[in-house]
Amino acid sequence: MRDDEWEDFLWSVNNFCDNHDIVVPNLTACYVEDDMKHLKTQLDHYKLDVFKDPKFKDVDSLPELCRLLVETKKSMIYFIIDRLICLVLNLPVSTAATERAFSGMKLLKTPLRNKMEHEYLNNVMILYIEREIAHEIDIDYIIDRFDLLKNRRLRLK
Incomplete structure (x- = not known):
């Protein structure tokens, strides 16, 4: 998949998201000071809105929170928070792959x-x-x- 199928896979994921009105965050975008100001504002509103919403009462994991934010369309309102959650959810996967590669290189590159x-x-x-x-x-x-x-x-x- 790394060599030949990644572009097709990425296209199909983007196509799926477009068909289901799912916003695909640009995870490579740079985040500037304006985003930090918006984040503070969004967090203040998020505390008032989401904490009081009964749909979010029994949420006990980040993937579940992410799913509910999309289902309730609150991911569009709190787009920076949604972006942060996506980044946090992807972090263990990307870190594990990198760590595994470096561990392997230590063993192989004697x-x-x-x-x-x-x-x-x-x-x-x-x-x-x-x-x-x-x-x-x-x-x-x-x-x-x-x-x-x-x-x-x-x-x-």
């Missing part, structure tokens, strides 16, 4: 392998990070396939 080319290191890192998938690969099957390719070339000559 002094003996220090002169490894970037492309080869990238391929080895992907195998290490996605090792659950890699363990499912039948190595004997791959070896047999390559062996058949070699024999086929010899037969053609």
Whole structure:
């Protein structure tokens, strides 16, 4: 998905959001001082509005809060708060992937392998990070396939 399918996936998510009137926040946008002023105002109104709304009474998690904000269309009113919640919900996923990659690099990039080319290191890192998938690969099957390719070339000559 990282190499070939990301653009298609992102397009389908944006298309889904457009079809269901879901605002897609720009998570790469810069936040300036005006946003901080708006945040303070939105928080003040949020305390008065959402805390008194019975629909929000039993909310006990951020994903549930995010879902209710969208369902009640309050995510449009409190757009900066909604943006912050989205960022917080995405943080553990992006942090975990980065930590996993650096841990893998520490194991793979030893002094003996220090002169490894970037492309080869990238391929080895992907195998290490996605090792659950890699363990499912039948190595004997791959070896047999390559062996058949070699024999086929010899037969053609």
